[in-house]
Amino acid sequence: MNFDFSIGKGADIVVNYILDHFTPLLDAISAAIGLVTGSIQQVLLSLPPVAGILILAALSLWRVGGKFALFTLLAMALVLHMGLWEGMMQSLSLVLAATIIAMLIGIPLGIWMARSETVATITRPVLDLMQTMPAFVYLIPAAMFFGLGAVPGTIATVIFSMPPVVRLTNLGIRQVDGEFIEAGLAFGCTGKQLLFKVQLPNAMPSIMAGVNQTIMLSLSMVVIASMIGAGGLGNTVLTGIQRLDVGTGFEGGLAVVILAVVLDRITQSFGKERSGFLKRLAFFKKEASDVKQPVLNKQEA
Template sequence: MINIGHYIEVAIEWLAEKGAGFFDVWNVYVEGVIDSFQLVLYAIPFYVFISLTALLAWWKSGKGMGLFTLLGLLLVWGMGFWKETMQTLALVLFSTFAALLIGVPLGIWTEKNERCNRIFRPVLDCMRTMPVFVFLIPAVLFFGLGTVPGVLATIVFAMFPVIRFTGLGMRQVPGHVVEAALAFGATPRQLFLKVQLPLAFPTVLTGINQAVMMSLSMVVVSAMISTGGLGEVVLEGITQMKIGLGFEGGIALVILAVILDRITQGIVRKG
């Protein structure tokens, strides 16, 4: 019998033991950044946040979405889940931003380097079909329970669509446009910054939309390891058979997901 899991377990345990000091430092640093981000959101009065978000949704997705955002967030506040919603939003935004910092350069690299593309493509396909709970296992072993392992697992999970869509956008740049730019004397740096990247940007924005949605789904799953936010509300409703509480947490999550999805889609369409 081929026991692949045994070798993976040994490798992860070896990393957790040898890199304990490194992981502890990163645990403190990432937790401090996330806490600071959450405190900023907590400091914004709910009526200011709701008004600004509704105006943004109106601007990017139309009057109907602006009204939905206004009423939806007021309902979330009225149900008493405002703090949990801000926790979830902070985790999603931080995870998406970190996934972009890592995923966009990797996506550009896969487009520029064919060997790298051949290596990353099966890895991306494999990780995309991997059950989301698997991402939590090494995160818990390295960082224990809490916010940090959930966020790091979310970053890894949300990074794959960013890599894929960035590479796709770069490959979709028309060849004749590149040839024309080179004919007019564009340097490789000018070709990348002024031709390829602007033309690929709409596709990259689609990857950002996917990353936001995947971050939100993973943040909910990571409530199992005490990440916090609305996911823990739903988890409490399930584990303690509080049906009403579970539905209320689910409604708040749906409202937040629709708002984030429509705003990011509006940014993709209108820029």
């Protein structure tokens, strides 16, 4: 008895069936993702480079501090000097689009996992598969279903980068102190109020850590996605590999590292209560109020 079973042939059958019967749905998904990615890219590319650098530096000052703002200013000026500003904005648009889509899908899924053991049991192996599958494998179905360009690159990036935000949202909600839950229930919170007023605020550091990891994975995948026409800094790195041009590849890789460091530090700050410039500003306001209070008390006396 000859038993011949090929997983590869089975995958081909599934892919061909989807292409034959779900083409309108694929076109609709492609149009929606193309609209999101194209809109973000258009906004970023319409900014003058100097304005973009100042915005990033101001954001770094607000969320992290003066030293990191200076680093951001100098690092982005270096990227502009290397002639890679446009490529960086293209990569940033893909990262932002992929992160937004991953959050819209991943955070609700993580909440659902935290509330249902059945969903968690089903979802965990899928997340394991998404994280352990080689990144290049995602390029094949993305290109087959959606062609070449930014759209399949964004879709492949979403699949590759979404697991951390799902896992850490689930973990953060599960680790909320039971006393908080009991206090919320004692005050008569409904399930919706308990989620939005107790669980999500307390789980926010964990959720933001998941968002941070999703952004980092998105940035790494965007470089790989240049192989199917996603564009951005990945094209520079890919050109350096194809031509064995160490200088070009190094410049592209350095620009990716700079973007990764800036995004990493800024997104990490959102998981903290206060940071950098905001913390010092709050301190000065407190000092000013402490100085004014005795004067007011003296006038009242």
